[in-house]
Amino acid sequence: MIEFIDVSKVYQIGDTEVRALDHASMRIGDGEFVSIIGPSGSGKSTLMNIIGCLDLADEGKYLLDGQEIRDYTEGELAKIRNRKIGFIFQDFNLLPKLTAYENVELPLIYQRAPHSVRKRQVEEALRRVGLYERRYHKPTELSGGQQQRVAIARALATKPSLFLADEPTGNLDQKTGRELIELFHQLHEAGNTIVLITHDGNIAKEAARSIKILDGHVSDILDRSEIEEVV
Amino acid sequence: MLFQSMKMALASILSNKMRSFLTMLGIIIGVVALIVLVSVVRGATGEVTDAVSALGTNLLSIQILDDKGRAISVRELEDLRRFPDLSEVAPIGRDIADIRYNSKTDTASVTGTTSGYTQIQKQELACGRNIQGPDEDNHLNVAVINYETARSILSAEDARDALGKEIYLKGIPFQVIGVTEKEDEDMQMFETTVYSAMIPYTSLMRLSDSVGGGVRSFVVSAVSDDRLSALESEIGNWLDTRLSHDREAFTLINMSSIMGAMDRIMNTMTALLGGIAAISLLVGGIGIMNIMLVSVTERTREIGIRKAIGAGEGSILLQFLIEALMLSLLGCALGVAASFGILCLIGFFSGHHFSMSPQIITLATGFSLFIGMIFGIYPARKAARKKPIDALHYGG
Numbered sequence: 001m002i003e004f005i006d007v008s009k010v011y012q013i014g015d016t017e018v019r020a021l022d023h024a025s026m027r028i029g030d031g032e033f034v035s036i037i038g039p040s041g042s043g044k045s046t047l048m049n050i051i052g053c054l055d056l057a058d059e060g061k062y063l064l065d066g067q068e069i070r071d072y073t074e075g076e077l078a079k080i081r082n083r084k085i086g087f088i089f090q091d092f093n094l095l096p097k098l099t100a101y102e103n104v105e106l107p108l109i110y111q112r113a114p115h116s117v118r119k120r121q122v123e124e125a126l127r128r129v130g131l132y133e134r135r136y137h138k139p140t141e142l143s144g145g146q147q148q149r150v151a152i153a154r155a156l157a158t159k160p161s162l163f164l165a166d167e168p169t170g171n172l173d174q175k176t177g178r179e180l181i182e183l184f185h186q187l188h189e190a191g192n193t194i195v196l197i198t199h200d201g202n203i204a205k206e207a208a209r210s211i212k213i214l215d216g217h218v219s220d221i222l223d224r225s226e227i228e229e230v231v
Numbered sequence: 232m233l234f235q236s237m238k239m240a241l242a243s244i245l246s247n248k249m250r251s252f253l254t255m256l257g258i259i260i261g262v263v264a265l266i267v268l269v270s271v272v273r274g275a276t277g278e279v280t281d282a283v284s285a286l287g288t289n290l291l292s293i294q295i296l297d298d299k300g301r302a303i304s305v306r307e308l309e310d311l312r313r314f315p316d317l318s319e320v321a322p323i324g325r326d327i328a329d330i331r332y333n334s335k336t337d338t339a340s341v342t343g344t345t346s347g348y349t350q351i352q353k354q355e356l357a358c359g360r361n362i363q364g365p366d367e368d369n370h371l372n373v374a375v376i377n378y379e380t381a382r383s384i385l386s387a388e389d390a391r392d393a394l395g396k397e398i399y400l401k402g403i404p405f406q407v408i409g410v411t412e413k414e415d416e417d418m419q420m421f422e423t424t425v426y427s428a429m430i431p432y433t434s435l436m437r438l439s440d441s442v443g444g445g446v447r448s449f450v451v452s453a454v455s456d457d458r459l460s461a462l463e464s465e466i467g468n469w470l471d472t473r474l475s476h477d478r479e480a481f482t483l484i485n486m487s488s489i490m491g492a493m494d495r496i497m498n499t500m501t502a503l504l505g506g507i508a509a510i511s512l513l514v515g516g517i518g519i520m521n522i523m524l525v526s527v528t529e530r531t532r533e534i535g536i537r538k539a540i541g542a543g544e545g546s547i548l549l550q551f552l553i554e555a556l557m558l559s560l561l562g563c564a565l566g567v568a569a570s571f572g573i574l575c576l577i578g579f580f581s582g583h584h585f586s587m588s589p590q591i592i593t594l595a596t597g598f599s600l601f602i603g604m605i606f607g608i609y610p611a612r613k614a615a616r617k618k619p620i621d622a623l624h625y626g627g
Contacts, residue, residue, distance in 0.1 A: 054539060055620040075543045081619075082541020093536045093623070097246055109235045110541040154540065 002028040002051055002162075002195070004218070007060035009046050020046035022216035023060065028195060030161070033188040035196040035207035036218075037227060043216045044197045048166045051195060052085055053077045082110050086155025090167035092147045094139040100126065100150045101135040107158045125153040129183070145176030152183060162193045169203055181206050201227045232546065233553075240554035243526075244561070254522040255562030257515025258602070262566025262595045265508035266587055267573050269501050274585040276497040280490065288487050289318075290351055290452040291463055293470065295445075297480040302445025303473070305345070305432060311451065311469065316462040321348035322449045324435045324442035330426055331399040332384045339380060339426035341400060343435020343442060349375075351452045357390040359409030366408075367431040374398065375409035380426040398428070401438055405430060459487050509598065515562065516602035523555050523610035534614050535622030548615035555607020556600065563599035567592055 009021040020043040028034050038044045049055040050062055053069060062069045064080065072080065087093075094103045104125055108118040126132040129149035131142075139147050148168065155163060163184070169177030181203065188194050188208075196207055204210050210221040221227060244251045295303060311320050321344050330339035348354075349361040357378060366373050376385075381393035390410040397404045405428070435442050451466060453459040463485050474480040527534070534547055567587070574585045 049620050052539070054623065055618075075545070078538065078541055078543040081539060087539055093539065095533055095536060097242060106537070107540040109232065110537075110543070110546055112232055158541075 001030055001063070001065055002026075002193075003061075003063040003066075004050075005061040005063070007050065007057040007062055008216075009043075009050065009055070010058050019216050021050070021057070021218075024213075024216065024218040025060075026211055026218050026220075028193065028211075030193055031188070031191050032209060033184070033194040033196070033207045035198060035204040035210045036213060037198055037201070037204040037210055037221070038213035039199060042213045044199070044213055045166065047213060047218070048164060048195075048197050052087060052164045053080050078110075082107055083158060084160050084162055086158065086160040086163045088148070088151055088155050088163065088165040088168045090170040092139070092144075092151045092171075094147055094150055094154075096139050099136050099138055100131060100142065100153075103139070103150055104135075104153045104157050107154060111158060121157050121159070122153075125156040126150075128156060129153045144171050145173065145179075148172055148176070148180065152180070156187075160192075162195065163187055164195050164197075166197045167199070168196070169198070169200065177203070232549070236546070236549045236553045237557070239550055240557050243554055244557060250522065251558060251561075254518055254558055255515075255565065257518035258512060258559050258562030258599055259515075259566040259569060261508060261512030261515045262563050262599060263570050263573065264511050265505060265595050265598070266567065266570035266591055267577075268504040268508055269591050270570070270574055270585050270587050271577065272500050272504055273497065273588070273591075274583060276493065276500070278583065280493050280497070283486070283489060283493065287351055287353065287450075287452065288490050289456050289459060290450050290486050291459070291466055292450050292484045292486065293448065293466065294482045294484075295447050295470075295474075295480070296482065297474070297477065298445055298447075299475050299477070299480065305446060307473075308446060308449055311466070314462065314465045314469075316453050316458040316465060318452045318454045319347040319351045320449060320451045321345045321351055322432050322446040323348065324432055324439065324446075324448070326435065326439040326441060328400045328428075328438065329402070330380065330384060330428065331402075332396065335384050335386075337384060337426055339384075339400070339428050341435065341438070342427065342429045343432040343439070344429060345432050348429075348450065351450055355412045356409045357412050359391075359394045359407070361409055362429065362431050367433050370433045370437065371431060372403060372405045372434055373408045373430065374400070374405040375411060375429040376407055377411045377427045378413040380428065381407075381410045384426060400428060400430070403438060405434075456487065459485065505594075512598055512602055516559070516606040519555055519558050519603060520606035520610060522558075523551065523607060524613070526554070527551065527610050527614040530614075531617060531622050531625035534617050535619055535625060538617070538619035539623055544615040547617075548611045551611035551614045552604070552607050555611065556603040559599045559603030559607075560596070563596050566599075567595065 004024050004026045007021050007024045008019065011018045011020055036044060036047060050057055056070060095106070098106070101122055104122045105118050108121060123132060126135050129152050131146060131149050131153065134142065134146065139150065142150065148171070169180055172180065184194050184196065196203065198204050204227050210227060211218055212221050212226070305322055308320050308322055311317055324343040326341050328339055328341045330337055344362070345367050346361060346363045354361060356375070359375070361375060362373065376393065376398070378390060381387045381390050385393045385396055385398070387393040393407050393410050396407045398407060451462065453462040463483065467483055470481045470483065471478065537547060570587060574587060578585050
């Protein structure tokens with residue numbers, strides 16, 4: 001369960017104060033498939049960073065599974081990122097010197113999982129995204145779509161309950177993007193929570209529920225036609 | 232986790248071989264300086280110390296400069312045996328004599344002494360026997376010659392061939408009763424001539440004009456190392472009384488003190504050179520810190536990704552610290568290997584053998600580890616403390 005209560009995030013850019021989130025409140029329940037939609041500069045990435053425990057809010061409360069995130073130490077936040085959240089970034093964020101296998105294995109290493117467990121889970125994740133055969137390839141030897149699938153495998157490997165995807169189809173062609181969305185549907189059907197951040201109305205419509213973000217304010221989209229207006 | 236961190240660190244080092252090598256160069260030079268300088272100093276001083284040590288450390292060497300008109304006799308020296316701390320006493324007389332065997336003649340150093348001397352010196356013979364009491368008592372013309380004399384003057388292929396032969400010293404025949412072991416080169420620096428012969432002191436008194444007037448030089452050994460100081464005091468007092476309380480009339484050299492002084496000199500030089508080498512290692516450490524800081528900045532985004540997928544501060548710190556430690560340890564290993572090669576080369580060209588002691592390798596390794604730790608911790612902490620969001624969006 002993700003719960004934002006009056007969350008604000010302010011950036012100081014020179015003399016200007018930019019309020020990326022302005023008293024934002026929302027709730028995403030366990031097992032939901034939610035898209036967060038908003039135009040560029042609306043505060044989507046800030047929202048994702050705070051949901052993903054990569055950044056902290058300046059004001060308000062963020063409760064993850066009922067626990068206030070601010071109460072955790074950096075070490076505990078690292079564990080939350082590792083065990084509860086699976087990140088899928090727009091630009092994949094794979095380590096270029098590691099192979100696909102090693103990239104997928106990395107979060108399990110930080111989990112201190114034994115070798116046999118790592119091997120099983122990495123292979124399972126790579127098979128699921130259809131890249132088992134290319135496991136020893138480095139990211140530079142893979143296409144954009146394949147790289148994103150490695151990133152998804154990395155997120156799958158630790159079996160998190162929350163998948164957080166920031167513009168996951170942004171760097172992919174339409175066909176690969178479609179395959180990715182299908183994968184999200186499968187993960188959702190398996191009971192996982194999916195939070196999809198996008199500025200693409202068609203992608204946003206894939207989610208059962210959409211939240212719009214405009215000038216740091218968030219609110220639920222009740223009418224699907226509103227999606228087009230936001231983007 | 233540790234193994235994975237080591238694997239990652241090694242991969243990172245290998246991915247930038249030239250830069251890693253240049254980073255290690257400071258440590259390599261430091262280790263080479265430390266090992267080579269210390270090994271050469273210890274080797275060189277060790278050879279001198281060994282040579283002095285071979286003469287015996289448990290002994291006092293006495294020179295009589297002025298006997299105040301009363302010559303010290305061999306019998307008087309024998310009386311010194313009353314001192315409980317004294318083990319052996321032996322007069323020493325030296326002269327240079329013509330040595331002849333058949334048609335071969337040369338000059339030899341002749342030492343006159345008693346059987347006690349061979350025991351004090353723990354003199355080992357290649358064959359035959361040492362001078363003994365009856366030789367002295369009967370003023371026998373017998374000689375123990377050195378290996379070189381047997382080989383060159385007596386043309387003996389085997390030392391045993393020289394036994395029983397008659398050589399002439401200053402024209403007087405002496406029967407060869409023993410041949411000493413072949414001397415090493417270090418010992419030869421104490422000899423004025425290549426050829427030497429040892430004869431009973433009483434025989435030398437007859438042979439030499441300069442030795443006849445009383446004992447001018449003698450050695451005594453103590454019953455044990457720890458009684459040497461007490462014996463030094465006893466002999467000193469005896470000489471003081473015997474020579475009319477004139478401390479200038481004699482010199483008393485404690486070989487153990489000389490060894491101690493040499494040890495102190497060697498340790499001081501080792502510490503001095505080791506200190507200089509340590510400074511270059513320190514400079515090498517600064518090089519490691521510099522490159523690690525650059526590496527942390529370059530890999531900020533990587534740190535961000537790692538943190539985003541769950542790496543804690545400890546994991547990042549460990550990864551970068553291990554990388555710094557690996558750089559310094561690899562540098563140390565290369566430095567040790569290079570030192571071995573350099574010492575072999577020095578040994579080859581100088582004709583001396585210089586070995587690396589395990590202690591100096593341990594010291595170099597320990598110091599490199601220390602340097603890696605000290606200079607690696609700051610960049611590693613800097614990496615570990617980066618905020619995930621700042622690191623993830625660094626440069627992009």
